[in-house]
Amino acid sequence: MSYIPIPEDRHFRIKRIGYDPGRSRPWLERLVYSLYVFAFWGFVIATYAGVPALFDALGWTAGWGYVVMRATQVVLLFLLSAVIALMLILALRKYLGKVQERYGPMHYGPAGGIQTVFDALKLLGKEDFVPAAADWLTFRLAPAVTFVSSFAIFAVVPFASGWTLADTNVGLIYLIAVSTLSTYGVLLGGVSSGNKWALVGALRAGAQMVSYEIPLALVFLSVAVWGGSLSLGRIVDSQMGLWNVVPLFIPFVLYVISSLAELKHIPFDFPEAESELIAGYNVEYSGMSFAFFFLAEFVELFLLPALIVVFFFGGWHGPLFGLEPGTLAAGALQSLYFTIKTAVWVWIFLWIRATLPRYRDDQLMEFAWKAMIPLALFGLVLAAYMRLIWR
Amino acid sequence: MSLLSEVWQAVKALGTGMATVHKRVYEDAPTEFYPYVQPDLPAVSVQSLALVENEDGSERCIVCLQCERACPAQVITIERHRNPEGKGFLIDRFDIDLVNCMYCAACVEACPVSSIVTIQDFEMSTYDLHTLKADIDFLHEQSRRSRRWYSPKFGVEIRTDDGKIVKAPPEMQPGGLAELLKPAEEEVDQ
Ligand code: SF4
Ligand code: SF4
Numbered sequence: 288m289s290y291i292p293i294p295e296d297r298h299f300r301i302k303r304i305g306y307d308p309g310r311s312r313p314w315l316e317r318l319v320y321s322l323y324v325f326a327f328w329g330f331v332i333a334t335y336a337g338v339p340a341l342f343d344a345l346g347w348t349a350g351w352g353y354v355v356m357r358a359t360q361v362v363l364l365f366l367l368s369a370v371i372a373l374m375l376i377l378a379l380r381k382y383l384g385k386v387q388e389r390y391g392p393m394h395y396g397p398a399g400g401i402q403t404v405f406d407a408l409k410l411l412g413k414e415d416f417v418p419a420a421a422d423w424l425t426f427r428l429a430p431a432v433t434f435v436s437s438f439a440i441f442a443v444v445p446f447a448s449g450w451t452l453a454d455t456n457v458g459l460i461y462l463i464a465v466s467t468l469s470t471y472g473v474l475l476g477g478v479s480s481g482n483k484w485a486l487v488g489a490l491r492a493g494a495q496m497v498s499y500e501i502p503l504a505l506v507f508l509s510v511a512v513w514g515g516s517l518s519l520g521r522i523v524d525s526q527m528g529l530w531n532v533v534p535l536f537i538p539f540v541l542y543v544i545s546s547l548a549e550l551k552h553i554p555f556d557f558p559e560a561e562s563e564l565i566a567g568y569n570v571e572y573s574g575m576s577f578a579f580f581f582l583a584e585f586v587e588l589f590l591l592p593a594l595i596v597v598f599f600f601g602g603w604h605g606p607l608f609g610l611e612p613g614t615l616a617a618g619a620l621q622s623l624y625f626t627i628k629t630a631v632w633v634w635i636f637l638w639i640r641a642t643l644p645r646y647r648d649d650q651l652m653e654f655a656w657k658a659m660i661p662l663a664l665f666g667l668v669l670a671a672y673m674r675l676i677w678r
Numbered sequence: 679m680s681l682l683s684e685v686w687q688a689v690k691a692l693g694t695g696m697a698t699v700h701k702r703v704y705e706d707a708p709t710e711f712y713p714y715v716q717p718d719l720p721a722v723s724v725q726s727l728a729l730v731e732n733e734d735g736s737e738r739c740i741v742c743l744q745c746e747r748a749c750p751a752q753v754i755t756i757e758r759h760r761n762p763e764g765k766g767f768l769i770d771r772f773d774i775d776l777v778n779c780m781y782c783a784a785c786v787e788a789c790p791v792s793s794i795v796t797i798q799d800f801e802m803s804t805y806d807l808h809t810l811k812a813d814i815d816f817l818h819e820q821s822r823r824s825r826r827w828y829s830p831k832f833g834v835e836i837r838t839d840d841g842k843i844v845k846a847p848p849e850m851q852p853g854g855l856a857e858l859l860k861p862a863e864e865e866v867d868q
Contacts, residue, residue, distance in 0.1 A: 385703045642699045643692075 316398040320381070323374045323400075328626045330370060332619050334363040335450035340615075360452060364441050372585035373403040379588075379637055386641040407578065415574035420481025429479060430572065430579035433472025437583040439465045440590045445520050447603045447621035448612060458519040459507045462594070466503070466549065469583065470496040473551075473558060476580070477568030488567025491648065492551065492558035498655040499548035499555075502541050505663035509538040509670040510598045523602030532599040534673055537666035539599045541659055546591040547639065548655075551584065554643040555651060592632035593625075600628050724781045725800035727774055729817035730793055739793040741767040745785035753778045754785060772814040777807050799823065 342348060342356040377392065381399060384391025392399035417426055443458040445451040455461060470493060477489020513535055514522035522531075532539050548555040559567035569580045596602060605624035610617040646654070710717055732738045741758040757770035785794050797820060804810060812820075 382703075384707075386699050388702060388705055388707045390707050390709055638696060638699065642696045 316381070319396075319398045319400045320378060323378075324626060324630050327367075327371065327374065328619075328623055330363070330367050331446050331450075331622050331626065334360055334367060335446055335622070336615050336618055338363065357452065364452070365438065368438055368441070368586045368589075369407075369582065371589045372582045373407060375585040375588050375633065376406070376581070377403045378633070379585075379640070382634075382637045383641055410574060410578045413574040415576055416571075418481055418571050421571060422479040422481070425475050425479035426571075427576070429472050429476030430576045430583075431472075432475065433469050434579045434583040434586075436465055436468035436472060437586045437590065439468075440587075440594075443519050444590065444593055445523060445597065445602060446625050447618040448520070448524075450603075450618055450622060451520060454518055454520040456516070456518045459511050459517045459522075462519075463500075463504050463507055467500050469549075469587070470500070472583070473568050476572070477558075480568070480571040482571050484565050485568050485570045488558045488570070492568055495548055495551075495555060495557055495651060495655075498652060499545040499659070502655065502659040502663040503545045503549065505660070505667050506538040506542045506545070506598075509535055509663070509667045512667065513670045513674055515674070519597055519602075523597055523604070526601040526604060530599060530601040530604075535599060535666065535670060537662060537669065539595075541663050541666065542595060542598065545655075545659060546595070547636070548651075550587055550591060550636070552588070552636065553640045554646050556645060557648055557651065588636060589629065589633060592636055593629045595632050596625060596628040600632075723798045724783045724796040725798050726776065726781075726796070726802055726820065727779065727785070727812075727817065728795055728797045728799075728821035729772065729814060730795055730821045731818055737769065738791055739769065739772070740791055741769050742790060744788040744790060745794050748784045748788035750782060750784060751778055751780050769814060772817065774812045774817065776802065776810040776812050795821070797821070 338356060338359050342352060342359075345352075347353070347355065377399070380402075381391035390399075392402035395402045395405055417423055440462060442452045443455065443461055445454065473492040473496070474489050477485040477487075477492065480486070510522060510531065511517050513531060514525040516522055516525070547553075551558050557567075559569070569577055572580060603621035603625040605621065607617055607620060610620060730738050741756060743756055743758075746754045746756050753775040755771065755773040755775075758767040759770060761768050781796075783796050786792075786796055794817075799820060802810065
């Protein structure tokens with residue numbers, strides 16, 4: 288009669304890094320996730336005030352020194368976009384968990400605070416696989432196109448007065464041009480995968496994003512007409528007394544709807560419709576290629592709400608408590624206002640995502656062409672008319 | 679006007695939905711923290727089997743083969759020989775194949791001395807199925823491990839907090855609950 292010992296691994300041993308339920312406290316979650324907003328704020332200050340101050344101190348302000356400074360800022364912004372993506376993925380998962388009466392990620396870090404870092408490490412360690420049926424070059428290029436077109440929007444977003452990489456006088460046109468590019472990434476990625484789900488997802492993405500670019504562009508035009516400039520900085524400046532959301536209410540609503548479509552978020556998530564298309568256009572992607580699609584999506588989830596704030600909610604405007612505008616302290620305070628307004632809008636986007644079901648494809652197109660575009664045109668004419676009367 | 683009222687209806691529905699969703703954020707999740715907090719299982723909970731020894735450590739099983747006969751999955755294998763000094767039998771082999779056992783507790787019902795019992799150890803997952811081909815030592819070990827769960831004559835008596843052994847209420851006995859419910863069901867039938 289042989290004795291069978293109870294094996295060691297029969298019972299769970301609580302890991303040191305693991306979760307203990309006493310640590311799931313709502314106040315802790317709120318603290319951790321608000322701290323992330325402030326971490327983001329610190330990153331913005333370092334990028335837009337710290338780097339120029341450093342280069343000032345070094346005396347490299349002209350010629351190549353200026354170029355190196357801008358390049359440093361761009362590298363920092365790239366890091367920032369990665370941080371944003373990590374934070375927003377975490378926030379999305381946590382928020383959806385809360386809404387669905389789950390806890391969301393909670394095993395790594397306080398209140399699950401560093402879960403996505405581990406996810407990113409996992410993605411880094413995965414094999415980056417190109418299927419045999421795929422077109423190699425296009426397949427490899429598509430994530431880059433998607434990410435770059437989202438990332439390039441950063442160039443014109445003003446975080447505080449003067450805190451922008453390029454306050455060009457064609458900022459809005461640049462925005463329209465660059466944000467349209469991300470459609471190409473999605474289309475190319477889906478078509479080159481050699482997979483029917485990806486193809487259907489890409490076709491849906493093409494139809495949807497091209498349709499919703501038009502109301503988006505018309506909304507940009509209304510904002511430009513009312514603000515009297517194509518430069519984002521001056522559009523924010525023109526909202527000194529009254530935020531644009533009041534006079535431009537119709538364009539504002541249209542902007543929210545069409546940016547949801549741009550984001551490929553619920554209720555407009557046809558390109559990735561998990562329940563029908565598995566993951567849509569990115570179904571064949573793995574490892575870091577997939578991560579770049581993800582990164583692009585979540586950077587856009589930050590940038591489009593940020594543009595709502597810039598266009599309709601007074602950008603960085605807020606009480607300055609007697610600080611001299613243009614100083615570092617004033618800039619920091621302004622970027623804090625901007626960050627908090629953006630965080631609120633990101634939350635509203637997540638909230639919409641948690642609430643709504645998915646549209647039907649033909650309804651989506653009908654809505655874009657029969658309701659959104661006429662309304663956007665009406666809003667544009669209204670903005671022009673009001674501009675004539677009141678300004 | 680109907681278009682406007684439709685839009686208003688839609689906006690109202692949207693608002694209601696989003697408000698409902700937001701209320702959920704403040705509700706507690708019903709998640710159980712299982713590996714960290716042991717779940718509270720009911721008194722009679724068929725998770726695994728064990729073979730109980732008497733308080734003094736002697737074998738309680740009288741090797742009557744009732745359980746082997748009752749087992750619908752035929753996973754109990756018992757071998758016995760006659761006790762040379764005295765009456766009754768002694769165990770040669772008592773194996774239960776816990777992989778193929780379907781935890782119906784028919785053997786528990788059949789056992790005249792409440793020797794084979796159900797216990798609440800559900801953490802039986804393993805990488806090696808052979809660890810679930812339980813022999814008598816394993817079953818005794820399980821009963822010792824789960825001493826805090828089982829009562830001296832399982833399902834018939836319980837140990838009170840001060841260590842006394844009293845008759846168990848019917849709802850704690852295997853099958854007792856069904857017997858309690860029987861009259862009610864008959865009334866429904868009539
Ligand atoms: S629980 Fe049922 S299947 Fe399992 S050993 Fe007992 S009688 Fe057989
Ligand atoms: S029915 Fe009970 S006493 Fe009889 S052989 Fe099985 S475990 Fe032993």
